Amino acid sequence: MSRLSVRDLWKGYGKRAVLQGVNLEVQPGSLTAVLGLSGCGKTTLLRVIAGFERAERGSVSLARRVLEDAHTFLPAEQRGVGYVPQEGALFPHLTVEANVGFGLSRRERRGHAVDELLEMVGIAPLARSLPNELSGGEQQRVALARALARRPHALLLDEPFSSLDASLRTRVREEVHSLLSAQGVTTVLVTHDQEEALSLADDVAVLRDGVIVQQGAPADLYERPTDERLARFLGAVNLIDADFKDGTARTPLGALALRVEQGAVGYGAGVVMVRPEQLDVRPRTEGADGLRAGLGGRVEQCRYYGHDALLHIRTEQPNGGEVLLARVHGEQALPVGTPVTIAARGPVTPLH
Amino acid sequence: MSTFAPAQPVTSRLTRTWSGRRRWPLVSAVGATVAAALVLLPLAFLVIQAQQSGWGEVERLLLRHTVVVLLWNTVRLTLACTVLCAVLGVGAAWCVERTALPLRRLWAVALVLPLGIPDFVVGFGWVSLEPGLHGYLAAVMIMTLSLYPLVYLPTRIALASVDAGLEEAARSLGLSSWQTFWRVTLRQVRPAVVGGCLLVTLGLLAEYGAFEIVQYQTFTVAIFTEFKLGFDAVGACALSLVLVLVSAAVLGGERALAGRGRAWRSGSGVRRIAPRVSLGGWAAPVLAGLTALSGLALGVPIGSLVYWMLRGSSSTLPSSSILAAVGHTAEFSAAAAAVSTALAVPVTALAMRHRNRVTLLIERLAYLPMALPGLVIALGLVSFSVRYALALYQSSLELIVAYSILFLPLAVVGVRSAMGQASPRLEEVGRSLGCRPAAVWRRVTLPLIAPGLGAAFALVFISSATELTATLLLRPTGVNTLATQFWSYTTDFSYGAAAPYAALMVAISAVPAYLLSRRMSTLARMRPET
Structure with a gap:
């Protein structure tokens, strides 16, 4: 069980600043979804955590070990971070078996470890196939088994389901979810699909303009977004004019209870969000x-x-x-x- | 690096460049530097030589009418041959790789094989049968037939790796199959085609033996004549400088044509492979065309060799000298192929993975030797060894180094087309699975580029085994390779005696050329059974 902490992370390419002070806490064994539009820096964040790119500033630590800060930079192979890129990125010259066993030592490969992993993700019969003989969902499962083989402290999933068709996506998503909860591995999943983030994750963090604008439990985020853009990003909303008085909102729809602690809202005119x-x-x-x-x-x-x-x-x-x-x-x-x-x-x- | 602060623009820019740049792997940097230094050595000799005789003298030598004639001869020949090679090479590659051609595997091999016949042997084949053949058209025909595989081979490798998804997308956007080929397929293989054309052009600029045989005056022939017969080092050097300038212009043109696109695909998934097109009514004309091409490029020279061997059987040869020549040729060529390929890997890796001005310059430099006549490279090495390393002079090591420099461009083309297949994404995944960079290189990158390395090795081997000009100058005293022995018989018009040596050169080259086609089966293995 390992906690992943990202503090004040900055990263840019040339003049374009991508990450501008990202803070992210991932609870041990939980699945946190980083939700954002394409191009918001989600993938860059994962690549920095994985150690493929070095941040300009900030720190990343995992299981009480500093992976990266001003003085340290652990190379990718020493981080104990599993990475599943979009579309899997299986090694095209290796069989499924060899792909899954890639990160294991020679001795471990000879044992039952690989078979068990293949069994676990349900692709045992395909052990000797080459990656281009597999469907998208199968490739994704191989990539997952390959990343889990080394029992990483944390697992990073980069839009793992976006290349799958809708019916398959739901199924693979469910399978991956139950697999990850059973393994209890700390996971960060990056996605642009708010439905995926809300339904799958224990915790959702919304990345916008290079910062995490809000992080919390799915229901929390959906019901209490901090601003209108965020509210709309997570689902359709009605914005209704209201007068606040005595902890209620008076609206054309009648007087409605407010979902905030007493006293948090004063008196006067404002807007309420109604899903x-x-x-x-x-x-x-x-x-x-x-x-x-x-x-x-x-x-x-x-x-x-x-x-x-x-x-x-x-x-x-x-x-x-x-x-x-x-x-x-x-x-x-x-x-x-x-x-x-x-x-x-x-x-x-x-x-x- | 921790001092980075967004509030201070100057500091931030500095630190960003520093931390953003990935460090060059040391080994690659060293390898690429060695390659660049070797390539520059002969050039340095040219300049030193010109400097010592004074630039006024050089100027006088260059402002002669002969130079204009040589320039015109060289340019018109180069243009005609390059265009013909591009058309034949791409056409043949497409037919073999993407159509349901009958006897596909046989054609695949037959079309590469002319690479195994040295240009001067092709010239010998035609001229010994038809002594009236000489001049511009003869030169165009012979050089096109000899050089088109330089376009065919890289294009075929590239075509085999094209992602079918892109073509299907183009078809769905309303493009006809012809438009798709023109705008999508050709675009994807363009780096390979342009790279091949570049080799053809530069090969033409450097050719000596074939032009000597058909009596067509180009720069290289003139340089050889001035140096060997006129003992005029300064004149040869002045002409060489012009040739280097022409090549520099060609290299610049290639850069503009090849575009900036990188070869690897946008997605990181497993590529889909295009189905082969049925030829239908085109089968007969395509087969006729390929038969004609192979007949002229392969049949005539081979037929001629067989003819002369049967006719000239009266001249019995001491077989031991043939065996010795075979041994020397194979030894020098294999060593040179290994060195060239080993140097091409860091050059290409740096140019593709750490693209910046320096690494691109090094890659450009690696192409330069094709434009330098073997003669110039040989002279450069002779001068260097005479001044600084007498032990090297006329040693086999010097000859191997000369071959390695001379054919480095071939190795770079082979490695480059393969390197596009090894996506950096795959290497990153390897790292995240706990492998050190060296292990990732060995277990991921190397297997993926192995077909390209094999191709590079074979290309250099073939070319070294059939190299004539540099060998004539650099061979250790008393050591004859197949090429030099063949040449001395040919220049004596002892065609019958020369033929067995040519036949052996062809045989030696045919093995790698065949292996080269077999290498393609590594790619074919990833192709689902149809």
């Missing part, structure tokens, strides 16, 4: 107006996904109304034009 799934939408039957609390509106667009549906609803307000997004159960999908009433389920998060 689409926090909206309750009911068709409004003629004549029953006013009986139900909530805001009136009309369905403008309906996107049906099977398990759920996303409604675009234009509210009936004096200023011409605005569009709210609501996620409802699949069977509650409503035709365009349906008059509805909208209510919100608190608590909601104030944004600044």
Whole structure:
């Protein structure tokens, strides 16, 4: 069980600064996802941790050992950090078996270690195949087994599932997740897919403009993003004007409880974030107006996904109304034009 | 390095360059430096020689009408041959590698084999059968038939490694198969094609024997004549300087043509291999074309050799002298091939992995010897050894060094096309799996570039075994190689006596040329069975 700490890491290429003071704590045995848009420096961060590139400033330590700081630079082979690059990067001239055993000593290779690893990732029958005979998912599993063979203190996964097709991706993701939890290896996974980060990781860190803007448990991040950009990055949002008073937000949708500690929000005007799934939408039957609390509106667009549906609803307000997004159960999908009433389920998060 | 602070721009720039630059592996740096120093040695001799006779004298020698004629002769020959070689080489490579050609493996070998026949033997083959053959057109034909494999071979290796995904993407973007070939496939193999054309051009500038046989005056012939017959070292040297300038211009042109693209693929996954195109109605014309090419490049010279051997059987040869010549030739060539390949690896590795002005310059330098006539390199070494290392003078070591310098460019081309296959990404993974850089080199990089190293070794071996000009000057006293013995018989018009030596040269070269084709099966092994 090894903790990975990255402190104040700086790295640039020529004049372009990529990492600008990254701080990242990865709990022993946990899986932390670093989430960011492509080009935000995710891969660079992994490459620095792996020891392929040297940072200009900052430190990296793993299992109480300094890998890199102002005075130290451990070469990649001495770090005990496993690395699974995008698309696996298997050695094309070696069989699956030889790929997996690459990091082991001659004696270890002769034993059962390789067989056990292949068994573990479920590719034992392919032991003697060459990498180009494998599917994308199989290559990914070989790359994982190869990285795990040396029992690394930490494992780095660089967009490991992005080259797989959707159905395979979910399956391989699950397998990798259970494998990693069983092994209890400290893992950093880099991805641009927020769904992947939220569903897989114990901890999510969002990398933006060369810094980690927020790190926390998935639910924490989703429910309490620190700013609007982050809120939108993690999923669709409705921003609703509110008056704060006595720990509640008064909004056109009614008074809503706030998801912050008492006293953290003062009084006055502001904005709250309401996720689409926090909206309750009911068709409004003629004549029953006013009986139900909530805001009136009309369905403008309906996107049906099977398990759920996303409604675009234009509210009936004096200023011409605005569009709210609501996620409802699949069977509650409503035709365009349906008059509805909208209510919100608190608590909601104030944004600044 | 810890003093880096974003608030202080000057400090930051300094530290960034320092920490950002990866350190050159020491061994590579040493190897590349040795290579560069060896290459520069003959050039240094040229300049020293010119300086000692005074630049006024050099100027007088260069402003002669002969020089203009030589320049025109050299340029028109070079242009025609290079274009023809490019077309034939790329066309043949594509047919062999990417079409369902009948007897593919046989063609693959047959098309490389002309490389094993020295240019002057091809010339001998044609002229001994048709004594009226001489002048410009004869020179163009003979040199094209001799040199096209220099484009064919690297192009074929590159074509075998092209990622089919890119071509498929191009087709899906609405490009026809012809447009795809032109805009995607050719683009990917362009470094190989341009590298091959460069070798053809430089080979033409350096050729002596074939032009002597067809009586076509180029710079090299004039230099040899001035030095050997006129004993005019200064004149030879002045002409050599012009030749070096022409070559420098060619090298500059190659740089512009090859582009900046690096050869390795963007993804790090395993490459997909293109299916072979069915020839359909084109099968007959393609087969006819390849047959004609092989017939002219391989059939005529070989046929001629067989003819002369049968006719000249009356002149019995002391077989021991042939055996001795074979032994010397093989010994010198193998040693030179090993040295050249060993020098080409650090030169290429540095130029591709640590691309900067110095490493690129070294790679450029490595190409230079092809443009220097073997004669000039030989003279440079003679001068050096006479002044500084008399023990070296006319030793086998000196001849091996001369070959190694002379054919370093061939080794660089072979290694370079292979090095593109060894992605730095794979080396990094190797490091993260606990291997030291040296072990990663041995276990990952080396196996991946091994086909290229084999190709480089074979190319140098073939060329050394059939080298004539430098050998005539540098061979240890009393030691004859196949080439020098062949030449002395040919110049006496004893074609029958010369033929067995030529045949042996062809045989010696054919083995590496065959192995070269077999090396391709390493790539083929990664090709799924069809």
